[in-house]
Structure formats: C-alpha cells, structure tokens
Amino acid sequence: MSRAVLSLGSNLGDRAASLRTAVAALGDHVIAVSGVYETPPWGGPGPDGRESPPYLNAVVLAVDDGDDPYAWLARARELERAAGRERDPSWQYAPRTLDVDVITVWADDGTPVRSEDPDLVLPHPRAHQRAFVLRPWLDIQPYAQLPGRGWVYDLVRADPVAADLTNLRPCADLSLEP
Ligand SMILES: Nc1ncnc2c1ncn2[C@@H]1O[C@H](COP(=O)(O)OP(=O)(O)OP(=O)(O)O)[C@@H](O)[C@H]1O
Numbered sequence: 001m002s003r004a005v006l007s008l009g010s011n012l013g014d015r016a017a018s019l020r021t022a023v024a025a026l027g028d029h030v031i032a033v034s035g036v037y038e039t040p041p042w043g044g045p046g047p048d049g050r051e052s053p054p055y056l057n058a059v060v061l062a063v064d065d066g067d068d069p070y071a072w073l074a075r076a077r078e079l080e081r082a083a084g085r086e087r088d089p090s091w092q093y094a095p096r097t098l099d100v101d102v103i104t105v106w107a108d109d110g111t112p113v114r115s116e117d118p119d120l121v122l123p124h125p126r127a128h129q130r131a132f133v134l135r136p137w138l139d140i141q142p143y144a145q146l147p148g149r150g151w152v153y154d155l156v157r158a159d160p161v162a163a164d165l166t167n168l169r170p171c172a173d174l175s176l177e178p
C-alpha cells in the first residue's frame with residue numbers, strides 16, 4: 001500500500017469542472033480533498049510577455065494497494081490526458097486545463113519515498129515554494145510534514161501568498177457525492 005499527496009491545478013477552460021472530473025476519476029483512491037483555492041500563477045509570464053490566468057488549485061490525499069510510486073505518476077499523466085491537456089514547447093508554465101503533480105508518496109510503513117529520477121522526483125522539488133500546494137494541503141493534513149522541508153503549517157505561515165489564500169468554496173464542492 002502507498003499513500004500520495006497530489007496537487008491539482010487548472011487555469012484554462014472550465015477550471016472547476018476539470019478539478020471535479022479529476023477527483024471523480026480518482027474514485028476509491030481518494031482519502032481526502034482540500035478546498036478549492038484561486039491562486040495567482042506561479043512561474044511568471046510567457047516568452048511573449050503574456051500573463052498566465054489565475055488557477056484553481058486543490059490537493060488530494062490518495063491511497064493505492066500497490067507500492068510502485070510510478071503508478072502515481074502514470075495516474076497523474078492519465079488525468080491530464082483525459083482533461084485534454086496540451087503542451088506548449090515555447091512556455092513551460094503555459095496555461096493548462098489540468099496539471100497534476102505528485103507532491104510526496106509514503107510507503108506502506110509510512111516512510112516518505114525519495115527519488116532523484118528526473119521523471120519522478122520525490123518529494124516534488126518545488127512544492128515547498130508553492131503556496132498553491134501548501135495551503136490546500138494544510139486543509140486535509142494539518143500535521144503534515146513535507147519530507148526534508150518541515151511542517152507544512154510552518155511553510156504556510158512563512159509564505160505571505162499561502163497565508164493569504166482564501167478557500168473559495170466549501171470542501172464539499174469537489175466531493176464525490178452526487
Ligand atoms: N513529482 C513529480 N510529479 C509530477 N511530474 C514529475 C515529478 N517529478 C518529475 N516529474 C516530471 O516532470 C515532467 C514535467 O511535468 P509537468 O509538465 O507536469 O511539469 P510542470 O507542471 O509544467 O512543472 P513543474 O514540474 O514545475 O510542476 C514530467 O515529464 C514528469 O515526468
């Protein structure tokens with residue numbers, strides 16, 4: 001068994017629908033879903049100076065029977081594909097219908113999985129800098145630690161953007177209930 005924290009983001013098309021569909025597709029893997037946050041784009045403007053629109057972000061805690069961390073990456077890519085995500089080679093942080101990042105994975109015994117493979121770096125190497133990951137994560141795991149970076153609570157308090165983010169809607173908005 002393994003558990004994972006997944007970050008979901010969308011800033012193109014029907015953003016809320018993309019998040020909702022992704023959570024529904026995770027189905028029985030879902031343990032908890034954060035609130036939905038509208039967040040300023042992280043990563044700066046594109047090569048032509050174009051600004052990226054604001055994102056809707058949420059974080060999901062999920063569980064899997066298997067213990068292969070790459071299964072989480074495959075699942076993330078499949079969710080992005082299903083949301084019609086297209087890649088723009090000229091702009092790394094181009095607007096996207098859905099972005100799913102694997103933030104951290106815990107093995108069956110609760111130890112965090114570490115990986116330096118560029119295809120799957122764990123914990124996610126930029127998560128500690130991202131208010132859009134940290135603040136929603138705090139909703140569902142108030143005592144979480146980002147392995148190697150300390151308490152998520154402390155990271156949120158130290159980040160003015162994260163500390164200011166306001167939950168847009170009650171958590172129930174992304175719940176699996178009909
Ligand atoms: N923890 C991780 N979660 C998701 N993708 C990862 C992770 N570690 C490495 N990758 C790799 O990163 C590559 C780029 O992924 P993606 O296009 O989602 O990046 P991005 O969301 O634009 O940027 P960022 O990685 O900064 O979030 C993928 O090929 C993927 O294999």
Ligand SMILES: Nc1nc2c(c(=O)[nH]1)N=C(CO)CN2
Pocket residue numbers: 008009010039040041042043054055057093099101132
């Ligand atoms: N606010 C916000 N900014 C981003 C996001 C995201 O999900 N939310 N995802 C990115 C690519 O991983 C780049 N920038």
